Amino acid sequence: MEKKMRAGVLGLMMGEGHCIGYRDNKYCELYAICDPDAELLAKRAETYKTMIATTNWRDIINNPDIDIVSVASPDYFHAEQAIAALQAGKHVMCEKPMTLSIEEAKAIITEVEKGKAKFMIGQVCRYAPGFVLAKKLISEGMIGDLYFVESEYAHDYGVAPGADNWRVDPRREPMIGGGCHAVDLLRWIAGDAISVSAFANHKCLTTWPVNDCTVAILNFPGNVIGKVMCSIGCTRPYTMRSAFYGTEGTIICDNTSADIKVCSKKLMHDKLDFASLPVNIANHNVSAEIAEFVDCIINNKAVLTDVYEGAKTVATAMAAVESAKRGGEVIKITDIFA
Numbered sequence: 001m002e003k004k005m006r007a008g009v010l011g012l013m014m015g016e017g018h019c020i021g022y023r024d025n026k027y028c029e030l031y032a033i034c035d036p037d038a039e040l041l042a043k044r045a046e047t048y049k050t051m052i053a054t055t056n057w058r059d060i061i062n063n064p065d066i067d068i069v070s071v072a073s074p075d076y077f078h079a080e081q082a083i084a085a086l087q088a089g090k091h092v093m094c095e096k097p098m099t100l101s102i103e104e105a106k107a108i109i110t111e112v113e114k115g116k117a118k119f120m121i122g123q124v125c126r127y128a129p130g131f132v133l134a135k136k137l138i139s140e141g142m143i144g145d146l147y148f149v150e151s152e153y154a155h156d157y158g159v160a161p162g163a164d165n166w167r168v169d170p171r172r173e174p175m176i177g178g179g180c181h182a183v184d185l186l187r188w189i190a191g192d193a194i195s196v197s198a199f200a201n202h203k204c205l206t207t208w209p210v211n212d213c214t215v216a217i218l219n220f221p222g223n224v225i226g227k228v229m230c231s232i233g234c235t236r237p238y239t240m241r242s243a244f245y246g247t248e249g250t251i252i253c254d255n256t257s258a259d260i261k262v263c264s265k266k267l268m269h270d271k272l273d274f275a276s277l278p279v280n281i282a283n284h285n286v287s288a289e290i291a292e293f294v295d296c297i298i299n300n301k302a303v304l305t306d307v308y309e310g311a312k313t314v315a316t317a318m319a320a321v322e323s324a325k326r327g328g329e330v331i332k333i334t335d336i337f338a
């Protein structure tokens with residue numbers, strides 16, 4: 001490769017990991033950054049020594065010297081900015097959730113299918129070392145056939161409402177905006193969900209315009225049952241504790257611990273107990289995402305977390321939101337996204 005690809009990042013709060021990922025990638029140059037917060041913009045420009053620092057995201061989209069655009073802005077800007085970047089011929093790395101609506105998801109799919117640019121959705125849990133190891137062990141049969149999988153997105157948004165309170169917005173259902181982490185993780189492990197039933201309540205962040213707790217029960221292929229709990233008002237440190245139960249064992253892990261717990265008939269000797277397997281924490285391993293995306297671009301490889309994966313995760317989370325509105329009615333995912 002003769003010349004480094006030039007990358008631009010939209011949104012510098014969630015996007016700082018993207019800045020680091022491009023800066024540290026030998027095939028890339030962090031060329032441009034954008035954020036409406038001029039003070040934050042100036043700070044990041046000084047840190048990363050970028051050629052362009054702008055408060056207008058279209059300056060990056062329309063710049064012919066930029067090859068890759070990371071869309072790391074608040075959720076409700078993703079579709080507009082990703083579509084504009086694709087139309088400009090840029091490769092796009094889009095933060096999760098891909099969108100907040102199926103109509104927008106389909107619009108992004110249309111643009112991806114029309115052009116030649118690569119598109120990747122940033123579902124960072126697929127790069128957390130603990131979850132990567134858990135999936136590897138499950139794929140190798142360490143715990144037998146799966147029968148139950150669960151994951152929780154537990155976060156206190158009360159102390160982390162986001163810059164300009166962007167998380168406090170009626171357009172941003174927490175199950176889609178944050179719970180999509182847990183939904184996508186279970187989809188990655190157990191396959192595409194078939195149907196979902198969910199309930200929600202609103203007892204913690206009572207001044208916020210959306211439910212702050214949702215619990216969804218999902219039906220996965222192979223008669224595997226799943227559960228996702230999303231709480232954005234809980235009083236506890238952030239976690240994505242997850243558990244995977246199989247006919248031959250159990251794995252319990254999260255993205256904030258330095259080990260995962262494995263209880264397996266293949267590992268047991270005299271007593272039923274958990275073994276601890278060490279892992280790096282790296283719970284927001286955006287650099288690994290960037291490295292894979294850049295490799296897909298350079299070598300013209302298929303992106304695993306592509307636009308369709310992004311849309312399926314959004315559709316599954318949306319089905320849970322809709323089910324909760326209907327008092328737990330079972331909703332097929334294909335009724336949301338065909």
